[in-house]
Every structure is written in structure tokens, then in C-alpha cells.
Amino acid sequence: MHIESGNPQDTAAAGRPRFGRRALLSAGAVLAAGAGAAAATAIGRDSGHPAPAATPPAAVPHYGARQSGLTYRQLPATRLLALDLPASADRDALRGLLAALDKVLAAASDGSLADPRLSAAPVSSLAAIGPSLAARLKLPVPAELxxxxxxxxxxxxxxxxxxxLLLQVSAEHPWTTGVLTEHLLTAAKPFGVSSRWNQAGFLPSVPDGETPRNLFGFKDGSANPDPADPGLWNADGTILVYRRIRMDTAAFAALPTDRQELSMGRHLMSGAPLTGTGEHDDPDIYIKHPDGSYVIPxxxxxxxxSPRLDGGARMLRRGYSYDDAPDDRGLLFCAFMRDPALFTRVQNRLAENDALNPFLTHNATAVAWVLPGSQPDRPLGSTL
Incomplete structure (x- = not known):
């Protein structure tokens, strides 16, 4: 879950405030209060001096060498969607499907998607091919998939x-991801696809530049590789490993703080490793106490x-929390890497010895090849 490769926010794009789950629940009241205040202010203002128009949010560039769902900062609301193609589908059908989906995603990104429920807002996305479809159609995907x-x-x-086929759309609000999911399913319908599963996720509201916390209360994403790291990519594509991990938050919260910190290997409030003083200090897994025991158990x-156990290899982590029921809350682990064998090595170690295991249940999984980005004259999947 909190794999040490982390999950930072991409600082290359302009920062925008995030809206957590509680903030979204109260958004209507806040907007209503704001509208009333604005009206009252306007009544008392000289009508010759209208308020300046609000600056619209910048659009996320959809076209590029790599898909925006990996190159743009994490947006606070996301939805993952898995589709299955009919057994009769061939490469031409897949290319047609991907082109239709790409058209929707491009329009959503630049604000031209005709839907009164949508307003100009950042939207990022990605599309990825599952290994069973790649094998069935003998697609030119990396051998590691x-x-x-x-x-x-x-x-x-x-x-x-x-x-x-796995799709991910992210935005500032769940409303937007829900509407986009509807448009994507409509675009896919002529190709005979069926919806396999979908999952919504969110990030908590934190100031820009700060690391969000997971549902255990720990900062989740304190050490991540640069998204431009060539070790993550293969011809401008990469491999997604997805895990849905239920977290027993009540049982973990009942532990004393020192037990929580020893289980995680980090301090709860600062996020610093037990061997350091700052959140972004590199955890030193070899430092010992005078009695010979490791400071990080x-x-x-x-x-x-720790990447030190894998020759320094890291995965780019862009996970989200989910909250589907009081007894079904946890982490949507989304990590990107050139070879999922890295995840396999890490997860085998965790499954055998992780102190967090009593509080975690992995209940869903997926692997997919994230396609290279698209261009106006070269839609997603054109290389297939």
C-alpha cells in the first residue's frame, strides 16, 4: 500500500486547490452562501463598476507524447473504468474504439465537449490495454506485460x-468524472463493449506542495521518482499495476501512536522516516540501535x-483513497513502471512480513499497458 516509491504531486503544472470528500459534501452550502454574499455586495456597489470576470481554469493539454493522466499533476477526484471487448473484436475494432474514446477525452480536456453539465475545468486521462486482450489480438506491447x-x-x-481496456479520468470534482464516464460508455457502445467494473477515488484536501494522507492518517507519497525518469517508460508508454486494498482503519487507529509509527517506519505527524527528521529524508534501513535492532524495524x-532492496528501482505511484461503505474503505494503489516484476518482488516481501498485513486486504487487481499519447492526426492506439 504505502509503497516507499511514494505519490507526490506533479509541480510542473499550475497548482489548484483540492476538494476532499467532506469538502465536497458541503460544497452546495458554501456555493449558496457565496452567491448570496456576492449578490448583497453587488446591490451596494456602483453599477458603473462591474466586478471583473473570473479567470477560467487552464485546460490540461490532451495531446502529447505521453498521456495526461501521467504527465499532469494528480487531480483530487478520479474514476477508473474497465471494459471488455467482444470475442469477435479485431485490431481494426480496437483502433476504432480507441479513436472514439480519444475524441471524447480530447474534447473534455479542451472544454469543447457539448454537455451543459460540464464547465471548463482541468481533466486528465489515460487509456491502457490489458494483457489478455494484447495476447488475443497479438498486439505489439512490451514483453513485460x-x-x-x-x-x-x-x-x-x-x-x-x-x-x-482500462480507462482513468481525473478532475477537480466527482461530478465531472461521473459525467465523463457516461460519455465514454456512450462512445464505446457501438463497438459492443461491456463494462467490467468501475471505481471512484479521491485525494484529501491539502495545500499545494504538501503530501496527502491516506486513511491510516500517514502521509502517502513522500519519495517518488520524477515522472520524466526514463526508467519508467518504454516508447512513451508504461505499465500500470492497480490494486484495490481495503484498510481496517478502526483497528489501526486503535493502536498507540508509537506502534503505528513502528509498523509504518515513519513518524505520524511529520512524515519523516524513523531514521530522519524531515519528510523527504531518505529512510536508512541499515541504521541500528545500540542493542543491534534496526531503527526501522x-x-x-x-x-x-525500500528501493534499496531492488537495486534502487522505483515505481511512479499515483494512488487514491476510496470510501464505498463504512466497512469498505481503503487505497486504490496505482503504480507505473517499466516492468511489473518490480511490483511482484516488493509485494512478495510485503505479503510475507509487513506489519500492516493485519489491517490490509487486497481484493482487486489489474495490469495494463498505458499507451503512448495521441496527436490530432494520430489517435490513441494508432500504433496498434
Missing amino acids: AELPAFPGDRLDAARSGGD VDAHVRLS
């Missing part, structure tokens, strides 16, 4: 896992997921 092995402790739900999550 393969299903993950079974891990000890997995409780996977097949109805929530896998898929021929042998079963600490940070130790077992």
Missing part, C-alpha cells in the same frame, strides 16, 4: 479485477518496500 502472480493473503474479486512497511 503479464498478469501478476497470486500473492499470499489475496482475497481477489474477479468482478472487480482485470479488463481488456524488520517488518516495517517502509523497510520492506
Whole structure:
């Protein structure tokens, strides 16, 4: 879950405030109060001096060498959608489907999608091919694309896992991702696809530049590779590993703070590793106490997921929290890497020894090849 490769916010794009789940619940009241205040102010103002027009939010560039769902900063609301193609589908059908989806995503990004429910707002997206479809159509995908092995402790739900085609759309508000999902399904309908599963996620509201916390209360994403790191990419594409991880937040919260910190390997409030003083200090998994025990315990999550155990290899992590029911809350682990064998090595260590295991249940999984980006004359999947 809190893999030490982390999940920072991309600072290359202009920052925008995030809206967490609680903030969204109260958004209507806030907007109503704001509208009333604005009206009262306007009545008392000289009509010859109208208020300046609000600056519209900048659009997220859809076209580029790599898809915007990886190059743009994480937006606070996301939806993942898995589709299955009919058994009769061939490469031409797949290319047609991807072109139709790309048209919707491009229009959503530049604000030209005709829908009164949508307003100009940042939207990022990605589309990825599952290994079963790649094998069935003999697609030219990286040899590393393969299903993950079974891990000890997995409780996977097949109805929530896998898929021929994975889509992700992210925005400032869940409203937007829901409307876009509707448009994507409408565009896909002529190709006979079926919806396999979909999952909504969110990030908590934090000031720009700060690391968001997960549902255990710890900062989640303190050390991540640069998204431009060539070690993550293969011909401007990469591989997504997705895991839906239920978290027993009540049981974890009942632990004393020091037990929580020893289990994680980081301090709760600062996010600093137990071997450092600042959040972004590199965890030193080899420092010991005078009695010979490790400062970061042998079963600490940070130790077992440390890149030092994998020759420095890292995965780009852009995870989200989910909250589907009081007893079904947790993490949507979304990590990107050139070879999912890295995730397999890390997860095998975690499954065997992680102190967090009593509080975690992996109940869904997927792997997919994230396609290179598109251009106006070269839609998604044109290279397939």
C-alpha cells in the first residue's frame, strides 16, 4: 500500500486547490452562501463598476507524447473504468474504439465537449490495454506485460479485477468524472463493449506542495521518482499495476501512536522516516540501535518496500483513497513502471512480513499497458 516509491504531486503544472470528500459534501452550502454574499455586495456597489470576470481554469493539454493522466499533476477526484471487448473484436475494432474514446477525452480536456453539465475545468486521462486482450489480438506491447502472480493473503474479486481496456479520468470534482464516464460508455457502445467494473477515488484536501494522507492518517507519497525518469517508460508508454486494498482503519487507529509509527517506519505527524527528521529524508534501513535492532524495524512497511532492496528501482505511484461503505474503505494503489516484476518482488516481501498485513486486504487487481499519447492526426492506439 504505502509503497516507499511514494505519490507526490506533479509541480510542473499550475497548482489548484483540492476538494476532499467532506469538502465536497458541503460544497452546495458554501456555493449558496457565496452567491448570496456576492449578490448583497453587488446591490451596494456602483453599477458603473462591474466586478471583473473570473479567470477560467487552464485546460490540461490532451495531446502529447505521453498521456495526461501521467504527465499532469494528480487531480483530487478520479474514476477508473474497465471494459471488455467482444470475442469477435479485431485490431481494426480496437483502433476504432480507441479513436472514439480519444475524441471524447480530447474534447473534455479542451472544454469543447457539448454537455451543459460540464464547465471548463482541468481533466486528465489515460487509456491502457490489458494483457489478455494484447495476447488475443497479438498486439505489439512490451514483453513485460503479464498478469501478476497470486500473492499470499489475496482475497481477489474477479468482478472487480482485470479488463481488456482500462480507462482513468481525473478532475477537480466527482461530478465531472461521473459525467465523463457516461460519455465514454456512450462512445464505446457501438463497438459492443461491456463494462467490467468501475471505481471512484479521491485525494484529501491539502495545500499545494504538501503530501496527502491516506486513511491510516500517514502521509502517502513522500519519495517518488520524477515522472520524466526514463526508467519508467518504454516508447512513451508504461505499465500500470492497480490494486484495490481495503484498510481496517478502526483497528489501526486503535493502536498507540508509537506502534503505528513502528509498523509504518515513519513518524505520524511529520512524515519523516524513523531514521530522519524531515519528510523527504531518505529512510536508512541499515541504521541500528545500540542493542543491534534496526531503527526501522524488520517488518516495517517502509523497510520492506525500500528501493534499496531492488537495486534502487522505483515505481511512479499515483494512488487514491476510496470510501464505498463504512466497512469498505481503503487505497486504490496505482503504480507505473517499466516492468511489473518490480511490483511482484516488493509485494512478495510485503505479503510475507509487513506489519500492516493485519489491517490490509487486497481484493482487486489489474495490469495494463498505458499507451503512448495521441496527436490530432494520430489517435490513441494508432500504433496498434
